[in-house]
Amino acid sequence: MGDEDWEAEIIKPHVSSYVPVFEKDKYSSGANGDTFNRTSASSSEMDDGPTRRDHFMRSGFASGRSLGNRDAGESNKRENTPTVGGFGVGKGFGNRGFSNNKFEEGDSSGFWKESNNDCEDNQTRNRGFSKRGGNEYDQDEGTQRAGSLFGSRRPALSGAGNGDTYQSRSGSGSGRGGYKGLNEEVITGSGKNSWKSEAEGGESGDIQGPKVTYIPPPPPEDEDSIFAHYQTGINFDKYDTILVEVSGHDAPPAILTFEEANLCQTLNNNIAKAGYTKLTPVQKYSIPIILAGRDLMACAQTGSGKTAAFLLPILAHMMRDGITASRFKELQEPECIIVAPTRELINQIYLEARKFSFGTCVRAVVIYGGTQLGHSIRQIVQGCNILCATPGRLMDIIGKEKIGLKQVKYLVLDEADRMLDMGFGPEMKKLISCPGMPSKEQRQTLLFSATFPEEIQRLAGEFLKSNYLFVAVGQVGGACRDVQQTILQVGQYSKREKLVEILRNIGDERTMVFVETKKKADFIATFLCQEKISTTSIHGDREQREREQALGDFRCGKCPVLVATSVAARGLDIENVQHVINFDLPSAIDEYVHRIGRTGRCGNTGRAISFFDPESDNHLAQPLVKVLSDAQQDVPAWLEEIAFSTYVPGFSGSTRGNVFASVDTRKGKSTLNTAGFSSSQSPNPVDDESWD
Numbered sequence: 001m002g003d004e005d006w007e008a009e010i011i012k013p014h015v016s017s018y019v020p021v022f023e024k025d026k027y028s029s030g031a032n033g034d035t036f037n038r039t040s041a042s043s044s045e046m047d048d049g050p051t052r053r054d055h056f057m058r059s060g061f062a063s064g065r066s067l068g069n070r071d072a073g074e075s076n077k078r079e080n081t082p083t084v085g086g087f088g089v090g091k092g093f094g095n096r097g098f099s100n101n102k103f104e105e106g107d108s109s110g111f112w113k114e115s116n117n118d119c120e121d122n123q124t125r126n127r128g129f130s131k132r133g134g135n136e137y138d139q140d141e142g143t144q145r146a147g148s149l150f151g152s153r154r155p156a157l158s159g160a161g162n163g164d165t166y167q168s169r170s171g172s173g174s175g176r177g178g179y180k181g182l183n184e185e186v187i188t189g190s191g192k193n194s195w196k197s198e199a200e201g202g203e204s205g206d207i208q209g210p211k212v213t214y215i216p217p218p219p220p221e222d223e224d225s226i227f228a229h230y231q232t233g234i235n236f237d238k239y240d241t242i243l244v245e246v247s248g249h250d251a252p253p254a255i256l257t258f259e260e261a262n263l264c265q266t267l268n269n270n271i272a273k274a275g276y277t278k279l280t281p282v283q284k285y286s287i288p289i290i291l292a293g294r295d296l297m298a299c300a301q302t303g304s305g306k307t308a309a310f311l312l313p314i315l316a317h318m319m320r321d322g323i324t325a326s327r328f329k330e331l332q333e334p335e336c337i338i339v340a341p342t343r344e345l346i347n348q349i350y351l352e353a354r355k356f357s358f359g360t361c362v363r364a365v366v367i368y369g370g371t372q373l374g375h376s377i378r379q380i381v382q383g384c385n386i387l388c389a390t391p392g393r394l395m396d397i398i399g400k401e402k403i404g405l406k407q408v409k410y411l412v413l414d415e416a417d418r419m420l421d422m423g424f425g426p427e428m429k430k431l432i433s434c435p436g437m438p439s440k441e442q443r444q445t446l447l448f449s450a451t452f453p454e455e456i457q458r459l460a461g462e463f464l465k466s467n468y469l470f471v472a473v474g475q476v477g478g479a480c481r482d483v484q485q486t487i488l489q490v491g492q493y494s495k496r497e498k499l500v501e502i503l504r505n506i507g508d509e510r511t512m513v514f515v516e517t518k519k520k521a522d523f524i525a526t527f528l529c530q531e532k533i534s535t536t537s538i539h540g541d542r543e544q545r546e547r548e549q550a551l552g553d554f555r556c557g558k559c560p561v562l563v564a565t566s567v568a569a570r571g572l573d574i575e576n577v578q579h580v581i582n583f584d585l586p587s588a589i590d591e592y593v594h595r596i597g598r599t600g601r602c603g604n605t606g607r608a609i610s611f612f613d614p615e616s617d618n619h620l621a622q623p624l625v626k627v628l629s630d631a632q633q634d635v636p637a638w639l640e641e642i643a644f645s646t647y648v649p650g651f652s653g654s655t656r657g658n659v660f661a662s663v664d665t666r667k668g669k670s671t672l673n674t675a676g677f678s679s680s681q682s683p684n685p686v687d688d689e690s691w692d
């Protein structure tokens with residue numbers, strides 16, 4: 001498709017093909033179920049084709065048969081039969097699995113068995129560092145873009161003809177939403193210039209599946225909305241007591257107030273309008289470092305203001321340098337590129353950038369997968385100083401030659417450990433070796449995260465100048481202390497009952513429920529609706545507009561429960577999330593830290609409850625004990641026992657390496673300070689040599 005065809009690509013009416021909200025009322029009776037079925041089925045057919053999951057959801061409700069009735073594997077196999085039959089006909093929704101405890105007593109043909117056999121489960125459980133990059137990457141991405149290395153991001157799951165791949169998503173690939181095994185943005189391709197494939201034949205082309213036509217609604221333009229914010233919590237001042245360690249040579253001193261940063265008046269006004277009166281520790285240290293032009297790797301607890309810590313000094317520099325106002329050009333050359341692993345997160349960062357640059361001539365633009373490529377391009381050509389992007393879409397746009405890299409002065413990797421691991425690392429390497437990209441000596445590179453496993457720190461050396469500074473606020477990879485953590489021993493067959501019990505006690509307080517697979521997210525969301533708990537869900541198999549709708553419904557409280565996969569684990573800053581429930585624990589402890597960090601943000605308190613299943617979670621016992629004790633939480637005796645009995649000499653705190661490096665790996669081996677986990681046991685001693 002030629003560039004000039006973009007306009008034509010958008011204008012067709014777009015009728016919703018999804019179930020945006022799992023509202024309890026809609027599912028409370030057979031009659032409602034029927035209505036629901038009819039409307040959504042017909043609308044989807046007018047749209048860009050019914051999706052596998054839409055069938056799945058629809059047929060579950062339409063036929064009135066229990067979701068717990070049979071296993072998901074079976075239902076998926078039946079999905080080729082549209083609308084009816086996915087779950088059989090005529091049975092009550094809670095017939096077996098949900099109302100009748102037979103299922104929980106061990107119906108081995110049931111959902112849970114299927115769930116265990118889910119390829120994605122197999123990939124994520126017990127996954128090692130290298131496996132993440134290997135298996136998932138190969139299985140999910142390699143095939144999903146067959147024929148087009150950067151092929152369509154949603155080839156398999158939309159359109160009736162493509163549906164078969166749903167049941168074998170992890171094995172033979174699918175890839176709606178551009179997410180890989182861990183439900184995060186897919187970027188792929190190998191070899192030189194491979195991103196061009198997608199740009200040429202992917203989302204904009206017609207090689208695989210229907211075109212992505214979704215155009216996200218523009219964010220509100222009024223000042224009140226731009227500066228809307230929530231209040232800092234009672235523990236905000238306690239941030240001051242957290243120990244901060246800066247390593248590297250000639251670090252500039254920390255600042256104590258916004259005034260000391262000497263920012264221009266417009267920025268100060270915006271900071272005030274955003275309700276910021278006091279710096280958080282990561283801001284106190286990072287702002288002067290970035291203002292001094294130094295490269296930085298910063299690690300600070302979830303919800304403690306890392307976004308402003310990089311945005312404010314970058315904007316200050318841009319203002320100081322007298323950036324030229326953006327204007328329409330076919331090739332834009334942004335001064336700053338910010339990359340993050342998920343679409344919702346990059347959108348959030350964009351909104352922050354827009355807020356802080358309000359009233360300046362700096363123009364921020366956001367582009368991400370799952371949306372119409374033409375729309376992204378139109379945003380860019382209107383002018384772009386700060387480009388916020390997910391990796392896949394960024395490479396597409398570079399391949400389209402709409403973005404030139406020559407002027408890049410600031411490269412920011414948010415959730416940097418995720419951006420550099422085996423999943424995204426290769427793409428990030430490609431990015432920094434793209435034609436025109438200034439070398440690391442010529443640009444400023446900033447890496448931020450709440451977790452930084454040792455090996456990732458080592459990999460980061462390629463991106464950073466050798467004299468970069470490392471800021472560690474508190475324990476690297478530690479959980480936020482404002483989150484009260486509870487670990488309950490719950491076997492898989494009792495989890496749903498326990499979940500409902502907890503949610504009923506919680507009432508209407510906003511709660512995120514994390515599960516390990518996309519299919520399970522649908523099941524649990526549906527199950528909760530059946531239990532009359534208003535729930536929505538977000539995961540990588542949902543269309544982008546569904547994901548945004550789900551997040552919107554959760555944010556505004558319409559659906560106080562959001563069932564999510566790890567796609568929502570990092571970075572999302574949602575007001576008033578009081579509870580996080582790990583229905584399934586993640587396979588790696590760093591993911592746990594990020595997930596529970598969706599609550600207890602910005603000095604507010606929160607609660608996290610995690611179901612620990614000894615059948616599958618024992619490998620997490622040791623790192624959990626460490627996270628709990630570091631955050632001064634009660635450690636259940638049974639968990640300590642499991643940790644002791646599964647004791648691994650040289651425990652490193654993560655299946656993917658040592659999340660608990662005391663600080664900067666350039667300083668040498670980590671110095672774990674919990675009894676039983678000493679630095680000398682670290683299995684991966686750091687190679688100091690390579691850093692000097």
Ligand SMILES: Nc1ncnc2c1ncn2[C@@H]1O[C@H](COP(=O)(O)OP(=O)(O)OP(=O)(O)O)[C@@H](O)[C@H]1O
Binds near residue numbers: 275
């Ligand atoms: N100095 C400040 N004063 C008041 N509020 C702040 C300040 N800094 C940040 N915030 C607010 O705190 C919340 C959390 O900030 P942010 O999302 O940047 O956290 P984060 O450290 O990036 O978290 P995560 O590790 O989960 O990505 C946001 O709502 C942000 O607007």
